[in-house]
Amino acid sequence: MAKSEVSSSTKSRLLLGRRRKQIEIGGQGKWQTEVEKQIYSSKLVTALRLLRRNESDAVRSRVVRIAADRVLAVSAGGKTRWSRAILRRRLAGFNKTHKKAGRTSAAGTIRRMPASPIRPPFSPLQRKINALSRLVPGCRKISLPDLLAETTDYIAALEMQVKAMTFLTAVLNGGA
Numbered sequence: 001m002a003k004s005e006v007s008s009s010t011k012s013r014l015l016l017g018r019r020r021k022q023i024e025i026g027g028q029g030k031w032q033t034e035v036e037k038q039i040y041s042s043k044l045v046t047a048l049r050l051l052r053r054n055e056s057d058a059v060r061s062r063v064v065r066i067a068a069d070r071v072l073a074v075s076a077g078g079k080t081r082w083s084r085a086i087l088r089r090r091l092a093g094f095n096k097t098h099k100k101a102g103r104t105s106a107a108g109t110i111r112r113m114p115a116s117p118i119r120p121p122f123s124p125l126q127r128k129i130n131a132l133s134r135l136v137p138g139c140r141k142i143s144l145p146d147l148l149a150e151t152t153d154y155i156a157a158l159e160m161q162v163k164a165m166t167f168l169t170a171v172l173n174g175g176a
Helices: 008-012 034-049 057-076 081-088 124-135 144-172
Strands: 013-016 021-024
Touching: 034 057, 034 144, 057 081, 057 144, 081 144, 124 144
Parallel strands: none
Antiparallel strands: 013 021
């Protein structure tokens, strides 16, 4: 067999990172099995039943989104960075002061944070990698291979979430 040829078993798996994470390429992954979809759907229905109904539409949509994300993270079992990051998030933890906002001293005056030193601009590829790391929960400071592995799993989980929520919407509207 020539060096340029690759065996089918090598094509079916891509080894990434120091821990040699194996990601399925082709075939059915964790989020594409019917059993996983049914487990997620049943957990989502249970979580949605527990939500309060007397909230405004804006608050309700946010609460539904948070509940769906938490159920997705629970379904992942906390085995990925993004699922652990979602589970760590607190519902009331969004009122923190932004890093760039001024801090109040003991005298009550606002102290401004010192200006950070000027950094050279990032390459276009590095800017895209940084943007991707901000989109996937819990993946801000990890290596590129680990980021790609987490992103692959997160996208597959989100696709399954969209399919399950679309199905539930159709059932609740009487269309299925």
